[in-house]
Amino acid sequence: MKKKVRKALFPAAGLGTRFLPATKALPKEMLALVDKPLIQYGVEEAIAAGCEQIIIVTGRNKAEIEDHFDISFELEQLLERRGKTDLLAMTRQVSHMARIAYVRQKEAMGLGHAVLMARDLVGDEPFAVILPDDIIAAEVPCLQQMIEVFEKTQSSILATQVVEGPSISSYGVLDCTADAEDPRLVAVRTLVEKPAPEEAPSRNAIIGRYILTPRIFDVLENTALGAGGELQLTDGIKGLLEFEEVYGYTFEGTRYDAGDKLGMLKATVEFSLRRDDLGPEFREYLKTLSL
Numbered sequence: 001m002k003k004k005v006r007k008a009l010f011p012a013a014g015l016g017t018r019f020l021p022a023t024k025a026l027p028k029e030m031l032a033l034v035d036k037p038l039i040q041y042g043v044e045e046a047i048a049a050g051c052e053q054i055i056i057v058t059g060r061n062k063a064e065i066e067d068h069f070d071i072s073f074e075l076e077q078l079l080e081r082r083g084k085t086d087l088l089a090m091t092r093q094v095s096h097m098a099r100i101a102y103v104r105q106k107e108a109m110g111l112g113h114a115v116l117m118a119r120d121l122v123g124d125e126p127f128a129v130i131l132p133d134d135i136i137a138a139e140v141p142c143l144q145q146m147i148e149v150f151e152k153t154q155s156s157i158l159a160t161q162v163v164e165g166p167s168i169s170s171y172g173v174l175d176c177t178a179d180a181e182d183p184r185l186v187a188v189r190t191l192v193e194k195p196a197p198e199e200a201p202s203r204n205a206i207i208g209r210y211i212l213t214p215r216i217f218d219v220l221e222n223t224a225l226g227a228g229g230e231l232q233l234t235d236g237i238k239g240l241l242e243f244e245e246v247y248g249y250t251f252e253g254t255r256y257d258a259g260d261k262l263g264m265l266k267a268t269v270e271f272s273l274r275r276d277d278l279g280p281e282f283r284e285y286l287k288t289l290s291l
């Protein structure tokens, strides 16, 4: 019987050092892109793709994430009293959008370790992983595109994008071969986390969307610490290749690295311009700047 992807996992225990000082006391997942915290974009994407359960791996100082998706009693009362029905509806929608379970990652030991923390909550079924600072604007949500492929392959799938230049060494990189039928699909031969630019096996970088089969948990349990002394998800997936096929998928859409200051600025401009309520005025404002 074909397996379905019902659960989406969000690693959110990282320290967000690339965005200091904003992330000194605020979780990076709570940084606002226009008017929504980054993690909400990811949760909305997972729900749009048909996921029924959200699992967020948090750590110390991440309470704001739980508060955000919880009912805000005082705020709701205030908005009700003031007759702000639109804002009230928006606030309620956030607290009712998903079934969310939280699990703590007590030590910052890497993305693979964060995924392993959710083993009991995921159980024996395929699941999605969304890295909340990778924001992807797409007509069909990126995760939905990947789930459609998974429904055919029933194999693990990693979102991938071509990255030129030395910044390839900020990513996991695929060594892969083209699929005979689907031009967006590649079969992964092996993969390497954050290679030196001259050692990158290709330009195909891993972007923060994964669909993984549950065997990844056993493999991660037996994976040695890798780059940066952390348990890398990339190394776990490399181990998975000894048992199963893994594919890379070139998604349709634009990805923003919103965990990075410049990436966040680009996303802010483009997302604002696309908004009906802000776009027209913002466009006029931008035109007045002498650049």
Ligand code: G1P
Residues within 6 Å of the ligand: 111, 131, 134, 170, 171, 172, 173, 193, 194, 205, 206, 207, 208, 233, 234
């Ligand atoms: C993580 C992964 C890396 C992937 C990247 C995508 O790295 O370890 O393989 O390419 O996300 O954003 P990080 O950005 O957490 O250093």
